Amino acid sequence: MRKRQYTRYFSIYILLVSFFWISIIYSEEDRLIKIGSKKFTESVILGEIATQMGKNISEKVIHIKELGGTRILWNSLLRADIDIYPEYTGTIIQEILAEHHIQGEIELEKTLKSFGIQMSKPLGFNNTYALGMKRDLAEKLDLKNISDLKRYPDLKFGLTNEFLDRGDGWPHLKKHYNLPQDNVRGLDHDLAYRGLESDAIDIIDLYSTDAEIEYYDLKVLSDDQKFFTDYKAVLLYRSDLQKHNPRVLKNILKLEDTINEFIMIEMNGQVKLYGLSEKQVAGEFLKRYFNIVSPIQQDTFLKRLMSTTIDHLILVLISLTAAILISIPLGILSFHHKKAGQIILGITGIFQTIPSLALLVFMIPLLGIGAKPAIFALFLYSLLPIIRNTYSGLSDIPNSIRESSVVLGISTITRLRRIEIPLATRSILAGIKTSAVINIGTATLGALIGAGGYGQPILTGIRLDNTTLILEGAIPAACLALIAQGLFDLLELIIVPKGLRIGSEA
Amino acid sequence: MIRLSNISKSFNHNLALSEITMEFPASKTSVLIGPSGCGKSTLIKIIVGLIKPNRGKIYIDKIEVTSQNIQEFRRKIGYVIQEGGLFPHLTAKENVTLLASYCQWKEQNINQRLEELADLTKISFNLLSSYPAQLSGGQRQRISLMRALMLDPDLLLLDEPLGALDPMIRYNLQTDLDGIFKKLNKTVLMVTHDLAEAKYFGDHIILMNQGKVIQQGKFEHFLLNPAEEFVREFIQAQRGFSTR
Numbered sequence: 089m090r091k092r093q094y095t096r097y098f099s100i101y102i103l104l105v106s107f108f109w110i111s112i113i114y115s116e117e118d119r120l121i122k123i124g125s126k127k128f129t130e131s132v133i134l135g136e137i138a139t140q141m142g143k144n145i146s147e148k149v150i151h152i153k154e155l156g157g158t159r160i161l162w163n164s165l166l167r168a169d170i171d172i173y174p175e176y177t178g179t180i181i182q183e184i185l186a187e188h189h190i191q192g193e194i195e196l197e198k199t200l201k202s203f204g205i206q207m208s209k210p211l212g213f214n215n216t217y218a219l220g221m222k223r224d225l226a227e228k229l230d231l232k233n234i235s236d237l238k239r240y241p242d243l244k245f246g247l248t249n250e251f252l253d254r255g256d257g258w259p260h261l262k263k264h265y266n267l268p269q270d271n272v273r274g275l276d277h278d279l280a281y282r283g284l285e286s287d288a289i290d291i292i293d294l295y296s297t298d299a300e301i302e303y304y305d306l307k308v309l310s311d312d313q314k315f316f317t318d319y320k321a322v323l324l325y326r327s328d329l330q331k332h333n334p335r336v337l338k339n340i341l342k343l344e345d346t347i348n349e350f351i352m353i354e355m356n357g358q359v360k361l362y363g364l365s366e367k368q369v370a371g372e373f374l375k376r377y378f379n380i381v382s383p384i385q386q387d388t389f390l391k392r393l394m395s396t397t398i399d400h401l402i403l404v405l406i407s408l409t410a411a412i413l414i415s416i417p418l419g420i421l422s423f424h425h426k427k428a429g430q431i432i433l434g435i436t437g438i439f440q441t442i443p444s445l446a447l448l449v450f451m452i453p454l455l456g457i458g459a460k461p462a463i464f465a466l467f468l469y470s471l472l473p474i475i476r477n478t479y480s481g482l483s484d485i486p487n488s489i490r491e492s493s494v495v496l497g498i499s500t501i502t503r504l505r506r507i508e509i510p511l512a513t514r515s516i517l518a519g520i521k522t523s524a525v526i527n528i529g530t531a532t533l534g535a536l537i538g539a540g541g542y543g544q545p546i547l548t549g550i551r552l553d554n555t556t557l558i559l560e561g562a563i564p565a566a567c568l569a570l571i572a573q574g575l576f577d578l579l580e581l582i583i584v585p586k587g588l589r590i591g592s593e594a
Numbered sequence: 595m596i597r598l599s600n601i602s603k604s605f606n607h608n609l610a611l612s613e614i615t616m617e618f619p620a621s622k623t624s625v626l627i628g629p630s631g632c633g634k635s636t637l638i639k640i641i642v643g644l645i646k647p648n649r650g651k652i653y654i655d656k657i658e659v660t661s662q663n664i665q666e667f668r669r670k671i672g673y674v675i676q677e678g679g680l681f682p683h684l685t686a687k688e689n690v691t692l693l694a695s696y697c698q699w700k701e702q703n704i705n706q707r708l709e710e711l712a713d714l715t716k717i718s719f720n721l722l723s724s725y726p727a728q729l730s731g732g733q734r735q736r737i738s739l740m741r742a743l744m745l746d747p748d749l750l751l752l753d754e755p756l757g758a759l760d761p762m763i764r765y766n767l768q769t770d771l772d773g774i775f776k777k778l779n780k781t782v783l784m785v786t787h788d789l790a791e792a793k794y795f796g797d798h799i800i801l802m803n804q805g806k807v808i809q810q811g812k813f814e815h816f817l818l819n820p821a822e823e824f825v826r827e828f829i830q831a832q833r834g835f836s837t838r
Contacts, residue, residue, distance in 0.1 A: 497668030
C-alpha cells in the first residue's frame with residue numbers, strides 16, 4: 089500500500105514535469121520574419137540593412153543578431169528558426185555544401201533548392217579571405233605573396249577558429265602553398281587585430297572588406313597561387329518565404345547589386361572604428377541609396393538594461409525552477425535507492441563536465457536557437473548541485489533521529505514531508521543557491537545562440553572592442569549573482585525551521 | 595507480550611546475536627544488561643524492525659511480525675533512545691503530537707492527552723512550546739517519553755534512556771520512571787549497562803554477553819547463583835555490589 093502510494097506520487101510528478109517541458113519546447117512565438125546574422129560586424133550590418141528594408145513593409149520583421157558561426161546560422165535556417173541571413177558564395181560552396189562538390193551557379197541554386205533554400209543575386213561586393221601582416225614587418229622580410237611565407241617557418245599565425253577548420257581554410261591553404269608553419273593559434277577575429285598590434289602574432293586571416301586593413305595600414309599578401317575563391321555576399325532565404333511574405337521578401341531583395349566593396353568597407357569602418365551602431369549605419373545606407381527613412385530609436389541605456397535584464401531573468405528563472413522541481417525528487421530518490429543514486433549523480437556529473445559553450449551548441453539541432461536551447465542547457469547545469477545537496481542533506485540526518493522517525497510507524501511520504509526534508513532544507517537551499525549563481529553566470533553565454541540577456545552587450549562589446557559595452561553586461565550579471573546570493577540568505581532565515589536555527593546558535 | 599524465536603544476526607561476518615530465544619512477560623519491566631557490544635541494543639532494534647535479523651522470528655501478542663504489519667506494530671510501541679531522538683525542527687509539543695495528528699486524532703483529544711502526559715512526566719506545560727535545543731537533557735528525555743506514550747502503546751522499549759544524564763537528574767528521572775511504569779502497568783523492555791539501574795527497575799533481568807543470553811531472572815539469582823564466571827566478573831566490575 090505504502091509502496092503503491094509512493095509510486096503514484098512519483099508518476100503524477102513525472103507527468104507534471106514532462107508537461108512543463110513539452111509546453112516550453114512547443115511554445116510558438118508569433119509568426120515573425122526572422123533575419124539572422126553571424127557574430128561579426130559585416131554580417132550584423134547586412135542583417136540590419138535587410139531587417140530595416142523588410143520593416144519598411146511589415147512590422148513583423150526582427151533581427152536576431154550575432155548568432156555565432158556559419159553552422160549555427162545554416163542549421164537555424166533549415167529549421168526555420170530564422171528565415172533569411174547574409175552569406176558568402178565561397179562559404180556556401182566550400183563549407184556548407186562542400187560534400188556536394190558544386191561547380192557553377194546553376195548547380196548551386198539547384199542544390200540549395202533541394203534544402204528548401206534560395207539565394208539572392210549577389211549584393212554587389214566580394215569579401216574574400218586573405219592573409220595580412222604589419223607593413224613594416226612585411227617590408228623587412230620582403231614578403232609580398234602568400235608563397236613567400238615558405239621562407240619564414242617561424243612566423244606566428246593567429247587565425248580565427250572558424251578559418252582554422254573550414255574546408256576552404258587553413259589546412260587546405262597550408263597544403264596548397266606547402267607552408268611549413270605549425271605555430272598556429274586560434275582566436276577571435278576582433279582580438280586578432282590587437283594581437284597583431286602587440287606583436288603577439290605576425291600573420292592573421294582577414295576579410296578583404298575589413299576596415300581595419302586600411303586603419304592599421306596592414307599588408308595584404310597576394311594570393312599568387314589562386315587558393316581563395318570568390319566570396320560574393322548574398323542573402324540566403326527559405327523558399328517558403330515567397331509564399332508567406334512575398335512583399336517583404338521582394339523589398340529585401342531590392343538590395344541585390346547595391347552594395348559595392350567601398351560602401352561595405354566604409355560601413356564596417358563606421359561601426360568598428362568610429363563607434364556608430366549597426367542600426368545607425370544601416371539606416372544611413374537606406375536613406376542614401378533607397379531614400380527610405382526608417383525611424384531609428386537609439387535605445388537608452390536604461391531601456392537596454394531593462395530588456396537584457398528581462399531576457400536574462402527569463403533564462404535563469406525558468407531553467408532554475410525546472411531544475412529545482414526535478415533535482416529535489418531525484419536527490420531523494422538517490423538517497424533512498426543507492427544504486428539509482430549512483431547512476432543519477434554520475435549522469436548529472438557528466439553534464440557538469442561538458443564545456444558550457446559546447447553544450448549550448450549541442451542543443452541547437454534539438455531545440456533550434458534562442459531562449460529554448462539556452463534554458464535547457466542551463467537546466468542541465470543546475471541539476472547536480474541541487475541533487476547532490478539534497479542527497480547529502482538527507483544523508484547527514486543523525487542516525488538517532490532517523491531511527492526515531494522510522495519507529496513512529498508513519499508512511500514514507502509523511503516521514504519525508506514532516507521530518508527528512510525539513511531537516512535537509514539548509515543543505516538543499518545551499519545547493520539551489522550554488523546552482524543559481526552558476527546559472528546566472530553561464531546564462532551570459534546564451535547570447536551566442538540568440539537567447540539575449542546580459543551576454544548580448546558583452547558579445548557586442550568584444551566584437552567592437554568596446555569596454556563600456558562589455559561592462560554593461562558584466563556588471564549587471566555580477567550584481568544579479570550577488571542579489572541572488574543575498575535573497576537565498578534571506579530565504580534561509582524564512583525557510584529553515586526555527587528549531588534548527590536555534591540549534592546552530594547554541 | 596513479546597516472544598523472540600531463534601534470532602541470529604551478524605554484521606560483516608561478526609556474529610552479533612546468536613540464536614536468541616526468549617519471552618518478555620506482559621505488564622512487567624524486563625531489563626537487558628551487558629557490556630558494550632553484547633548485542634542488547636541490536637536486539638531491541640530488531641524488535642522494532644530497524645535491523646532485519648538473518649534468521650529467527652518475532653511474535654508480539656502471538657502474531658508474527660512481518661514487513662507487512664510492522665508499521666501497525668510500531669504504532670503500538672513506544673520507543674525512547676539515549677539522546678531522546680527528538681526532531682530538532684519541531685517543538686516539544688509537535689514532537690509529542692506528530693503521530694496522533696498522523697492518525698487523525700481530534701484536536702480536543704490531542705490536547706487532553708497532552709495534559710495527562712505532561713502531568714505524568716512532570717513537564718510544565720509552557721515547556722512544550724520550546725524546541726529540543728532549548729531543553730535540558732532530562733527535559734528532553736521526559737518529552738521523548740511523552741512522545742512514546744502518546745498513543746498509549748502496549749509496549750515500551752527504552753534503549754539506554756538515562757545513559758547520557760548526569761547523576762542527580764538521572765536519579766530523579768529513575769524515580770519518576772519507576773512510578774510511571776508501576777502506574778501504567780505496561781510491558782516494558784529497557785536496555786542499560788548499569789547494574790544498579792537494572793536492579794532498580796527490573797522485575798526480570800537478562801544478562802547478555804557476546805550475542806548470547808548468559809543468565810536471566812531476578813537480581814538475587816545473579817548474586818546467589820551466577821551461571822558462569824562472567825556473571826561474577828560483570829557484577830564485580832560495577833563497584834558497590836558484592837558477591838560475598
